[in-house]
Amino acid sequence: MPKSISHDLATPRTRDGIDDVVILGGGLAGIFCALSLAPRPVTVLTAAPLGGGGSSYWAQGGMAAAIAEGDHPDKHLADTIAAGAGTVDAKIARLMTREARARIEDLLAYGVPFDRDTEGRLAVGREAAHSERRIVHVRGDSAGREIMAALIERAKATPSIRILEGFVGETLTRDGRAIRGVIARADEGRAPTTVEFPAHAVVLASGGIGHLFRVTTNPPQANGHGLAMAARAGAIIADPEFVQFHPTAIDIGRDPAPLATEALRGEGAILIDREGRRFMPGYHIDGELAPRDIVARAIHAERMAGRGAFLDAREAVGAAFPTKFPTVWETCLSAGIDPRVDPIPVAPAQHYHMGGVLTDANGRTSIDGLWACGEVASTGVHGANRLASNSLLEAVVFAARIARDIQGLLPSPRVAGWSVDRGEAELPGASDAASMETVRDVMANHVGVIRDGAGLARALATLDALERRTRDTAMLNTLTAARLVTAAALARTESRGGHWRADFPETDPAQARRTYLTLDKARAISAQVAAPEALSA
Template sequence: MTNNIHNLSRDTDIVIVGGGLAGLFCALKLAPRPVTLISAAPLGQGASSAWAQGGIAAAVAEGDTPEAHAADTIAVGGGLVDEAVALGIARDAAPRIHDLLAYGVPFDRDLEGKLAVGREAAHSARRIVHVRGDGAGAAIIAALSEAVRRTPSIRMVEGFIAEALLTADNAVTGLQLREAGNPSATPFLLAARAVVLATGGIGHLYAVTTNPREASGSGLAIAARAGAVIADPEFVQFHPTAIMTGGDPAPLATEALRGEGATLINDRGERFMAARHPLAELAPRDIVARGVFAEIEAGRGAFLDARQALGARFADKFPTVYASCIAAGIDPARQAIPIAPAEHYHMGGIAVDANGRSSIDGLWAGGEVSSTGAHGANRLASNSLLEAVVYAARIAEDIAGRDLPSPVRLSEASLTPHGGAPDAAAVARLRAMMSLHVGVIRDGRGLAEAVRHFAALERGAASLALRNMATTALLVAASAWRRCESRGAHFRTDHPADAPAMARRTMTNLAAARDAAKLLGERPLSHAAQPAIA
């Protein structure tokens, strides 16, 4: 059922923030226990998972195994994947696929009626389940949204954002909410016995992203500002084949196109990935993204060429990509598609355990806002949707098995009043700085400049929305500055090799990021590229 926020009791049981895959799936798994689901956009909109084209990785085909899937995950993770976590997720994959089928997701099937599976970069087997080629995300969210609307125990509150997490004695007490798109509106306090953050990623901290506008890092920020441990924030994945036609966000040309034989070429018609990696176009995403970036920086441009591999079959095989191209005046059956790397997925996030619990009592996190250890320094293609459903189910089971504390009465003194629209110029500068200094290619000087800028913004922003953006940007930049090596998706020109001593996950918090900024403020810029690693 859907309620206006002002009709809600201010004392609630379980609050889930986020209307994407993790939030919807968790709410359904908790049924018939009452939950309140907060979504910034109308249900089914504003979630990155709805835009996912690749599908879900799962060892459901004959001859494939969870162990092989886990091995592929570990191989691309830059030495930072928690192997037990990767194997656990791979083993939970088949049951979660069957859950999605039960909720009405129409996964593609072969002529024998079995689930059809495709192959994507760095997978050793065909194990990606799709919906109509490139429509998995939209179909999954549509099916789950309908299931949620049919479930009487789920109360939907659409059009509100969570802008602050309220705690006492390191335990959740509630949330501060505000009407989305109306930053001057009076905020609303909602008490909660348990909070699940499923708010998505950080894409709109970057000038070029494939994520919806709602993916601005707010969930990570409110958890960090409440004192939560944040894991691996420096590891940001850039999809190598965003369609460059001026859109914000940029449409995505799914990796499955390269799985079907599409190639990457420059403006001379030369394939450039074969010289960079034995797997060429099917190399891990970070390597392909840097290859595409290098061609663009060299002035040769980069293009996805599916003319020979698909030709006239393009429209039927990949209708979503085809529609994006046609809307931009490109016929991908006859023309190469202009591309560039775009922020696509954040491997970092709120540190959680195997049940999705954070370091704050009563706070769970699932989906892209969390960091489970499954992705390490570089996510394997199509593992994100899988991780979201696996952890959403685990969170629901964990909450259902716990005695939750009584709700705490909230005082208006708990309000953080900073409203008002974020300054558009300040947002544009933040996004440009993230792309320039905390993007595909990084170095110590640029990262130091970014850290100082974001720290000042985080201290002084008049708008709470802008302050939350700056908080997450500061966490990413500070951890990238401290990691003086290149590993996975984190590449620094001043430290181009990996450092074996740093083959460990980052565990940090907002205080540590602020300390990095203070350190940089006290030292000449010439020393900024050589931080001491704690």
């Protein structure tokens, strides 16, 4: 939380007393968008210290881009479409793969120290479901942390970017048909207050939904609040049922769960049970390099059968572990595991949300004045199952597109002093903390790796019961995000990508289409199945 909000808020705004652009979220998408908008004045609101609340900081795998000899953006596109299980928007995905090289060059210009080979070229690795080696890394498994460090340093040195830490977005304000600002909760060391930020343009870059689930690799700020804010304002939500579970979270009881990066399997690490038997070839022809949803379900099945699941990198990486994968190395050592000689216990964990606020090629949502990028958005490039290392790429490609779109729409700003409106914030109580724990259990038990109609209906009933006794806006946003995911999962009566129904295990060609959902429609789905006397999970 900021030490002196009033000092930070004294920074100039535009002359009409309205922020030019407000960006909600300080992860990769938000910061890259702010830098791309410079020198236009931008206010970045972030709940945690800059970079710390975004999943980008935690990313280990890297960024996909067809930059190596013999590779091509169309090959990258084909892999993206194949992984997306029939629902990728090919036109939008083509834009992303063709603009990848330019965004890598932008990041290099910002000081990102991507790994290079002995000849000075960008080093590229291979990850699951990629047909070529096209993943650029930083220090092996430190891409997210190093990319964010470089961008944060540049953002803090950019006069047009004002960064306000300790602000949690709660509500989008509207003026007729258009979004006109953000109401955020702030804590000045006294009682929390709400602060309204009127704006000519609002960009949601608030991250994903990980902490709706009991086991996740996401930081606590990834709780779906941006998704919910947009839905409550009337925005169309796309594909919320498609949730990706990373197969190999390190199973040492931490929240969030640390990752054993997919790059380890790209280097040849294998998955074994506690008897040392390699099991992935029995589930898919590509073994450990099968799409993430298949690997996650295989690990889930082995664990449920009591055989356990372990990532064995002893032969593939061995003594090189400390230098090639320092993040995983340090995590394992802190838990008493030496991955050079010990297999790493792993479990599936919620990792990424393919769904989000529906956007077009320029990041525009269905409501005027509102853009979205990063994990909170649904551009259509991921389809039902995101291809590894496409998330960081998507974030920068569409953040840059939003910046160009806003620059072309808004007049040049004139800077002057400004003031802020404040109001009292409702305080979350003990009941809200208990409700959050219930939500995480319900989502893990009924909306997780394996789903069925009865469990989804039970989850909706529980969410309804919690919402009836909720007064806190933040908790309402949590419940709204959970409802959108669960209602869409119930409506899709097939298995596809990150959505797997035990009662509908086959993929239905007739349902090879994207989901478009409003909050009203999600409530209607809930009303059809949820009983008032719902039991807690």
